[in-house]
Amino acid sequence: MQSPSIHSFSTRAIHGGHQTLASSNPMITPIYQSTTFAQKEVGENAQHTYSRASNPTVAALESAIAALEQTQHSVCFATGMSATTALLLALLGPGDEVVCSDVVYGGTSRLLREVLEPIGIKAAFVDTSKTMEVARALTARTKLVFLETPANPTLKLSDIAAISTLTRERNIPLAVDNTFLTPLLQDCTSLGADIVLYSTTKYFDGHNATVGGAICTNGEALADKLRDLRKTLGLNQKPFEAWLTLQGIQTLPLRIHRQCDSASELATWLADHPLVERVIYPNLPSHPQFELAQRQQETGGALIAFELRGGLASAKRFVSSLRLVTLAENLGSGQSIATHPASMTHSDIPDHEARTLGISPGLIRFSVGLESANDLRHDLAQSLESIGNYSREKGENCHD
Numbered sequence: 001m002q003s004p005s006i007h008s009f010s011t012r013a014i015h016g017g018h019q020t021l022a023s024s025n026p027m028i029t030p031i032y033q034s035t036t037f038a039q040k041e042v043g044e045n046a047q048h049t050y051s052r053a054s055n056p057t058v059a060a061l062e063s064a065i066a067a068l069e070q071t072q073h074s075v076c077f078a079t080g081m082s083a084t085t086a087l088l089l090a091l092l093g094p095g096d097e098v099v100c101s102d103v104v105y106g107g108t109s110r111l112l113r114e115v116l117e118p119i120g121i122k123a124a125f126v127d128t129s130k131t132m133e134v135a136r137a138l139t140a141r142t143k144l145v146f147l148e149t150p151a152n153p154t155l156k157l158s159d160i161a162a163i164s165t166l167t168r169e170r171n172i173p174l175a176v177d178n179t180f181l182t183p184l185l186q187d188c189t190s191l192g193a194d195i196v197l198y199s200t201t202k203y204f205d206g207h208n209a210t211v212g213g214a215i216c217t218n219g220e221a222l223a224d225k226l227r228d229l230r231k232t233l234g235l236n237q238k239p240f241e242a243w244l245t246l247q248g249i250q251t252l253p254l255r256i257h258r259q260c261d262s263a264s265e266l267a268t269w270l271a272d273h274p275l276v277e278r279v280i281y282p283n284l285p286s287h288p289q290f291e292l293a294q295r296q297q298e299t300g301g302a303l304i305a306f307e308l309r310g311g312l313a314s315a316k317r318f319v320s321s322l323r324l325v326t327l328a329e330n331l332g333s334g335q336s337i338a339t340h341p342a343s344m345t346h347s348d349i350p351d352h353e354a355r356t357l358g359i360s361p362g363l364i365r366f367s368v369g370l371e372s373a374n375d376l377r378h379d380l381a382q383s384l385e386s387i388g389n390y391s392r393e394k395g396e397n398c399h400d
């Protein structure tokens with residue numbers, strides 16, 4: 001539980017979550033690698049009894065994340081997907097509907113289509129970048145609106161404040177997956193969200209070392225329900241992962257600011273490159289929702305999406321020619337990562353649907369890391385050049 005803090009975000013990132021034993025004075029929360037916790041007597045209402053239900057290191061991570069989000073509760077999970085699973089099961093049952101952004105993390109879409117739909121929970125995937133489409137999709141059965149903004153991988157934005165006006169009128173909870181920006185860059189609850197969800201795997205950890213998830217809310221009943229589901233389904237975070245994530249959080253503001261600065265510089269550079277069809281970056285005036293980005297988020301973030309001329313062939317050539325940037329399925333770490341969403345994170349979405357959503361074969365998602373922006377630019381440049389050389393050898397024209 002957090003009371004509003006007098007300290008700035010950077011200070012909270014260092015001091016927010018530390019809980020230590022009174023008998024010794026470690027500077028950081030220890031790893032409580034213990035299945036169970038001794039109880040003094042029958043009927044004792046112990047804070048921690050069994051690590052599937054709760055664990056002191058995980059509890060420290062929860063208070064750290066709540067201190068950054070400035071919510072009463074934060075409940076941590078083994079992965080971002082287990083957080084999403086618990087949230088959907090907490091709020092929806094057979095016959096209920098969730099209105100969900102049409103562009104979302106691939107796993108979220110898979111969970112809704114392949115696991116929840118067959119048990120009677122219906123998802124309406126709508127273009128939440130158009131608030132009117134959300135209004136149109138709400139029915140008497142809607143029990144949750146779930147937004148991802150910026151959305152993975154096309155960085156489409158949804159207007160949290162405008163949508164929260166709709167959901168509040170109808171008493172429908174509004175959840176935002178804020179994984180791409182973290183509470184440092186987008187304050188979802190102030191904008192009107194009731195629930196904020198994170199894959200801590202990404203920026204909170206920031207070192208490619210863990211998987212984890214968290215849900216933040218001021219709703220006591222919801223937090224209790226999430227903890228119950230976590231215990232029953234076995235979805236809790238592990239102490240070592242929680243401990244690593246606690247270390248990551250201390251440098252979260254430093255890392256993200258640096259990554260955003262580099263991303264902004266590289267997005268501008270990419271936009272001028274002849275082999276790049278278009279760059280999607282919320283802080284570029286060419287982003288269709290530039291004005292919303294200025295209003296809703298602190299910076300453009302540290303992810304860039306861009307589409308290469310020449311489609312799939314160019315994308316393949318590009319990612320295999322990168323030397324510094326790694327082809328992988330993660331984002332938010334100090335190591336820069338390139339992902340080819342159409343064949344990797346979003347490969348389960350049928351082709352025609354993916355194209356309609358903007359997940360085209362030439363699309364690259366680029367997570368800008370902590371390397372020097374100059375070195376990253378050189379790597380992108382040499383890799384783009386290899387596409388040019390290749391297509392010249394083949395007598396193709398990438399500029400078409």
Ligand SMILES: *Cc1c(COP(=O)(O)O)cnc(C)c1O
Nearest residue numbers: 079080081105152179199201212
């Ligand atoms: C990675 C990710 C998730 C899922 O998190 P995991 O920790 O991989 O389970 C959910 N939402 C977004 C936006 C993500 O990027």
